[in-house]
Amino acid sequence: MAGEDLSPTQYAALATILRYGEVSQNHLGRLTAMDPSTISIVVRKLLKQGLIKRSNSDTDQRLTIITLTDAGAHYTLERLERSMEVGQRLLSPLSPEEQATLLELLHRIGSED
Numbered sequence: 001m002a003g004e005d006l007s008p009t010q011y012a013a014l015a016t017i018l019r020y021g022e023v024s025q026n027h028l029g030r031l032t033a034m035d036p037s038t039i040s041i042v043v044r045k046l047l048k049q050g051l052i053k054r055s056n057s058d059t060d061q062r063l064t065i066i067t068l069t070d071a072g073a074h075y076t077l078e079r080l081e082r083s084m085e086v087g088q089r090l091l092s093p094l095s096p097e098e099q100a101t102l103l104e105l106l107h108r109i110g111s112e113d
Contacts, residue, residue, distance in 0.1 A: 009034060013042050014051060014076040017068050024063040025054070051075055
């Protein structure tokens with residue numbers, strides 16, 4: 001999606017927070033397969049842009065909890081909608097059966113089994 005101001009890793013972090021809600025910074029790194037230094041950089045960038053907020057855990061002061069701001073949720077949902085439109089255009093030459101087969105195969109490739 002041309003013209004975006006976030007990297008794929010930053011967008012992955014936002015989409016993951018949207019999916020899981022509150023997550024620790026460490027857990028967010030594991031969910032997005034980013035090492036600690038990379039997730040730290042990603043979190044700093046997203047904080048600077050006002051898309052996420054960081055707080056201490058109520059139950060474990062060692063944990064930093066990351067959540068989306070209202071602006072972050074709005075931004076992420078808009079991009080998800082646009083990415084779905086791109087996906088639909090990409091699949092449009094295929095029949096519904098072919099689309100289902102392709103998506104099943106891609107899912108199989110991407111699964112951790």
